[in-house]
Amino acid sequence: MVRALNFSAGPAALPLPVLEKAQKEFVNYQGTGMSIMEMSHRGKHYDAVHSGAKARLKNLMNVPDTHEILFLQGGASLQFSMVPINFLKKNETAGYILTGSWSEKALKEAEKIGKTKVIASSKESLYRSIPSRSEWGDEKDLAYLHITSNNTIYGTQWHEFPDTNVPLVADMSSDILSRPVDTGKFGLIYAGAQKNLGPSGVTVIIANKQWLSQSTNSLSKFLDYNTHASADSLYNTPPTFAIYMLGLVLEWAEEQGGTEGLERKNKEKSALLYDSIESSEGFYRGHALNGSGSHMNVTFTLPDQDLEKDFLAKASEHGFIGLNGHRSIGGCRASIYNAVPYEACEKLAEFMNSYRKNHSARSFTFQ
Known part of the structure; x- marks a missing residue:
């Protein structure tokens, strides 16, 4: 078979060695006589997959012990709501830097939860650039500052991340794992898997544990980050096959x-x-x-x-x-x-x- 020259924006190309290994293990995972999709998420075989993927991601992205790694569902779009639900308190304001359609969507969801402020935007120039620091408004006293690290529609990217005095939140769905990142400087990173991490179905969260403990979410137990952190992302049945594939992609990334x-x-x-x-x-x-x-x-x-x-x-x-x-x-x-x-x-x-x-x-x- 001749592989397609796949430049799709997402779901996107996966490494051929990953697909071949998944194909080999698809029906009979490690001699169990079952596919990984058929196993209990509480069983020892899946536990090894789950913990292994978490450990590999921690190592590859140099995630400090101050931060928690979560595997959730709902894609980055759910995070547009979860972030303000958990961290935008009454009488506080969340800051957003607009660099494309996805940051606009994140802002619109936050506006439904509480007060927001656009700190900078390149919309007037058709999102052709990332706003320079000199173009920013006042970011002091914000609940958090939200950015989108890479903009798939317009083809722009933050090449350096700003230092801020407030928690920095980043949607890294389209460039996570593509370069070294100082994860410790972020309050929270979120990323849908279907571009650089694996197939669609799992969303990776990397969050500062101390900031998580300050969440005031009273709307939904399921939409509370602490619910999932305390259950090691096993509060409900996780997307087991997507996490398995994530682990294989991370293994491949180590080899690169x-x-x-x-x-x-x-x-x-x-x-x-x-x-x-x-x-x-x-x-x-x-x-x-x-x-x-x-x-x-x-x-x-x-x-x-x-x-x-x-x-x-x-x-x-x-x-x-x-x-x-x-x-x-x-x-x-x-x-x-x-x-x-x-x-x-x-x-x-x-x-x-x-x-x-x-x-x-x-x-x-x-x-």
Whole structure:
């Protein structure tokens, strides 16, 4: 079988060795005569999977003992509500920095819970950059400050995380595990798994234990982080197969040299595509401004919509999957998460260069 050149934004490409190992163990996990999906989440075999994934994530992301790791459900979208439900107290204000659609959605959910304030936004410039610190409003006395570390739709990314005097909350759904991060500086990190960590179904939370203890959630026991922390994420039946797959992806990440090795590879991959854009003399136009471009999602447009449609159609004919831009803005987008191999990005760069040179020709050829 020839593997697709998968640039989908999510659910996204998974490492082939991970899929092959899961395939091998799918029906008979470690000689038990059962699939991991058939086992009790209270049994010893799943317990080893659960604790192993947690330990690997702690090691790979250098999570300090001051922080708790949780495996929850509901995706990042549920976290848009859970964060303010737990930490936005009456008469307090939560701060949000807007850098794209997902940060807008997080803000809208928080507005339903309590008072909010936009500390900075790049919306007026069509989210082409990350706001510089000089553009920020006053972040003092906030309940917390929320950011979205990588913006899949617009192709921008925080390359440095700010130091703040209030708890920093980050939605890292689309770039977690792609680079080293000082997890200790965050009050809470959350990430849906389906881009860099595994299949959809599990959401990873990394939270400061002391801050968790200050939660004032009185709305729902299930939406209380402490409920899940005290039960080691086993308060209800967890998404066992997704956590199993998460563990395999983390094992693969260790083999790639950890977050340092993955960061190096991700920069090399994105450089191939940005070079094709920047050397195209305006034929391809990147959305992100210099200094804000994402190493996970490279977004660009062509001179007109007819060319874009033709480019995407021919890309599909040559085996490239998922290059359409988000439905809200159109254009093109190459999502090059951890599991997308360098060779796939190399082929895409070659395709882009060939298309640019031949776009006006009646017959288009690409090897």
